[in-house]
Amino acid sequence: MHLCTREEKSQKRNSRALLRALIDEMHRPKSYFNNEHPSALVTWAFQVPGTYPQHEFYQKRGFKHMRGDDPFLLYYPLKEGYIYAPKSKKYIPQEEDKGKALIFYDPSCPSCIYFTEKIKESIREIAPEIPIRVINQFEEEEKVRKRGKVSFCIVNQRFIEPFFVDKENFQKEVMEAVKT
Numbered sequence: 001m002h003l004c005t006r007e008e009k010s011q012k013r014n015s016r017a018l019l020r021a022l023i024d025e026m027h028r029p030k031s032y033f034n035n036e037h038p039s040a041l042v043t044w045a046f047q048v049p050g051t052y053p054q055h056e057f058y059q060k061r062g063f064k065h066m067r068g069d070d071p072f073l074l075y076y077p078l079k080e081g082y083i084y085a086p087k088s089k090k091y092i093p094q095e096e097d098k099g100k101a102l103i104f105y106d107p108s109c110p111s112c113i114y115f116t117e118k119i120k121e122s123i124r125e126i127a128p129e130i131p132i133r134v135i136n137q138f139e140e141e142e143k144v145r146k147r148g149k150v151s152f153c154i155v156n157q158r159f160i161e162p163f164f165v166d167k168e169n170f171q172k173e174v175m176e177a178v179k180t
Contacts, residue, residue: 020061022041038078039077040079042066043076062076064077092146092148101130101156103132103135126178127174127178130178156177158177
């Protein structure tokens with residue numbers, strides 16, 4: 001049994017309070033939603049080894065699964081009866097992606113720059129010869145759109161499923177992609 005330190009308890013309280021404040025704020029009308037409030041909050045709760053599972057945190061606060069096959073894609077309905085159904089897309093391999101690693105990042109997310117650097121480091125550890133291209137999802141929207149569904153990383157025309165914090169499985173998939 002793990003006993004929480006005073007600092008961990010404080011962090012949990014702060015996390016719950018921040019999420020509650022966000023939910024409360026999103027129930028208010030927004031000019032960018034035609035003076036309505038949004039239908040839902042949507043999150044991808046990635047897993048960080050050795051930490052409290054993000055998806056469990058969100059689920060305990062009322063977030064629901066979007067799809068049965070992915071426990072990390074969650075939404076919080078802000079309108080009664082609303083069910084979020086994401087558009088189903090698949091990665092569309094591009095000929096120009098052969099022999100390269102592509103990292104897609106959202107510059108509006110403060111963590112994405114850090115994630116991008118960690119993904120590059122992880123790829124270079126096992127495949128230093130492969131060229132790595134970083135694509136800003138806002139500045140190069142067409143490059144993202146023509147590939148359909150993209151997450152963070154594609155290597156040699158293959159979508160890399162594990163997130164970089166699961167280093168062993170991330171690098172394993174990168175190696176398999178490089179070998180094909």
